[in-house]
């Protein structure tokens with residue numbers, strides 16, 4: 072039901088790990104680099120929306136194991152994603168890309184509320200839209216939000232950028248030395264095989280709505296631009 076003549080529109084999911092460069096907090100050098108890579112693709116006319124994770128600040132499940140009420144811990148996690156969104160916005164603006172942050176929890180001084188039609192309009196005008204605060208609901212993950220936002224804003228594909236792994240493997244490559252990388256996998260096989268590189272809920276949502284996903288590694292340099300432009304890196308996941 073999508074017009075075929077409009078430019079490619081994609082949703083990029085970046086986990087908090089990317090923003091922290093593997094540590095707690097923000098690594099401005101890494102965020103700046105990712106922003107410049109997004110800017111390069113946006114300059115080619117690719118319409119880009121980004122969903123940011125927050126694992127570099129807080130993960131609700133971990134905090135709740137340490138005694139904080141799960142829902143409150145999840146809200147803390149969501150607030151962490153907003154800091155990542157603002158950092159990405161800043162570096163995108165520095166790279167001359169007009170950027171709007173929309174959050175699922177209203178915070179009028181720092182971001183627009185999530186308004187899907189407005190997000191689409193921003194992208195049509197060449198602005199990058201960064202979605203923060205997840206779904207605004209505890210017990211969800213930002214992977215699932217990435218699938219949902221991609222569907223609601225009519226993106227052609229979900230691109231999941233990973234640290235430390237460059238696609239979907241037959242098993243967890245960090246623990247199983249026999250694991251091999253797949254160029255293509257179906258959602259059904261990924262779910263059956265328990266391949267948890269992306270949340271099962273996100274896989275299910277994409278599968279049911281026939282939205283394709285590409286899982287790729289953040290390195291080597293330039294991979295984010297390549298994925299945004301539609302190059303066949305990493306693993307393609309289809310229904």
Ligand code: UDP
Nearest residue numbers: 087124125126130131145148205206211213
């Ligand atoms: N979170 C949530 N609802 C959402 C999205 C995120 O409760 O819709 C919380 C949850 O606690 C999660 C944290 O925010 O652990 C950070 O998000 P996520 O773990 O998905 O980030 P990532 O793993 O991508 O860094």
